[in-house]
Amino acid sequence: MLKFDQVSFSYGREEIISDVSFHIKKGEFVALIGENGAGKSTLSKLCIGLLKPVKGSVSICDMDTLKTRSSQIARHAGYLFQNPDRQICQKSVYDEIMFGLEYTIADEATRKSYCQETIERFDFDAKADPFHLSRGERQRLALASILAIHPEFLLLDEPTTGLDYRECMQMLQMIEELHHAGTTILMITHDMELVQDFAQRVLVMSEGRLIGNGVAAAIMQNESLLNRASVTAGQIQQLATALGDDFIGAASVETMLERLQYLKRRRA
Numbered sequence: 001m002l003k004f005d006q007v008s009f010s011y012g013r014e015e016i017i018s019d020v021s022f023h024i025k026k027g028e029f030v031a032l033i034g035e036n037g038a039g040k041s042t043l044s045k046l047c048i049g050l051l052k053p054v055k056g057s058v059s060i061c062d063m064d065t066l067k068t069r070s071s072q073i074a075r076h077a078g079y080l081f082q083n084p085d086r087q088i089c090q091k092s093v094y095d096e097i098m099f100g101l102e103y104t105i106a107d108e109a110t111r112k113s114y115c116q117e118t119i120e121r122f123d124f125d126a127k128a129d130p131f132h133l134s135r136g137e138r139q140r141l142a143l144a145s146i147l148a149i150h151p152e153f154l155l156l157d158e159p160t161t162g163l164d165y166r167e168c169m170q171m172l173q174m175i176e177e178l179h180h181a182g183t184t185i186l187m188i189t190h191d192m193e194l195v196q197d198f199a200q201r202v203l204v205m206s207e208g209r210l211i212g213n214g215v216a217a218a219i220m221q222n223e224s225l226l227n228r229a230s231v232t233a234g235q236i237q238q239l240a241t242a243l244g245d246d247f248i249g250a251a252s253v254e255t256m257l258e259r260l261q262y263l264k265r266r267r268a
Contacts, residue, residue: 001026001153001184002047007056009042016042018208019056024186024201026152029179031195031216032188034205035230040188043205044155047186049073061152075104077153078146082161084138085131087145093119094126097145104149118148136167143174154178156187160194172198192234196220196252204229221248 002024009017017039024030032040045051046058049065058065061076081087090096097118101111119126122144130141139159146154159175160168176198179185189195195202195216202219204212206229212219219225220237233241236256240247246263250256 003059005057007053007058010054016208020210022203022213026184027182029185029199030201031199032203033231038205039208040205044157044188047155048077048079071103076151078151079155080143080146080159082158084142087142088130088138093124093128096130096141097148100145101148114148118144136163153184158189196234
């Protein structure tokens with residue numbers, strides 16, 4: 001689905017991405033973590049062909065990004081920006097959803113059908129001005145305009161930033177449903193609770209290099225690796241570490257409760 005093979009990228013003489021290799025399989029949910037300036041945003045643009053590698057190759061949905069126009073990649077891979085105001089550019093919800101479809105779907109009847117289907121799915125007012133919507137609603141609209149195209153691969157850049165609790169829960173429920181329906185997801189995030197709750201695998205970046213790639217539970221327990229990437233483990237993981245060997249691998253509230261109940265029975 002997505003493959004980086006010894007990829008490097010530079011702005012002028014400054015190397016931003018250095019010899020990065022990894023493979024994301026169809027249907028996986030992968031998190032990308034690392035400190036600010038680690039190269040995550042640059043890597044995300046390389047994923048979908050907005051930037052081209054200086055060395056190595058990037059393949060997404062069986063397309064080589066060096067040989068494929070970004071508009072063609074957009075038919076298969078969607079990119080949700082961290083700030084929806086950098087993504088939304090039309091004066092109505094209807095026009096915003098149609099905008100992406102016009103560049104990716106040739107048949108007019110299909111475009112209109114996909115647009116109407118998406119408006120109903122998200123319960124939008126088609127005539128509403130996007131910039132009169134709340135921050136959370138604009139984020140939902142940005143996601144809706146991507147999903148209208150029915151992408152196989154979805155790249156999420158800090159999808160819950162700036163959302164209140166209710167909006168955050170709505171967004172996460174939507175993302176979880178997409179993954180369960182078979183969409184491959186790569187999520188860039190600083191929120192380790194999201195990583196623990198959703199990611200199957202984690203990529204760890206530091207100073208433009210990939211320094212970790214593994215199962216989420218194992219990465220979250222690797223304190224030295226997280227320290228190298230200037231990342232702090234989630235609260236549950238920190239508590240599990242503090243409680244000692246009996247709680248190794250307990251990365252959720254449910255698992256913590258199971259361990260506590262087991263210890264209680266064992267000591268009774």
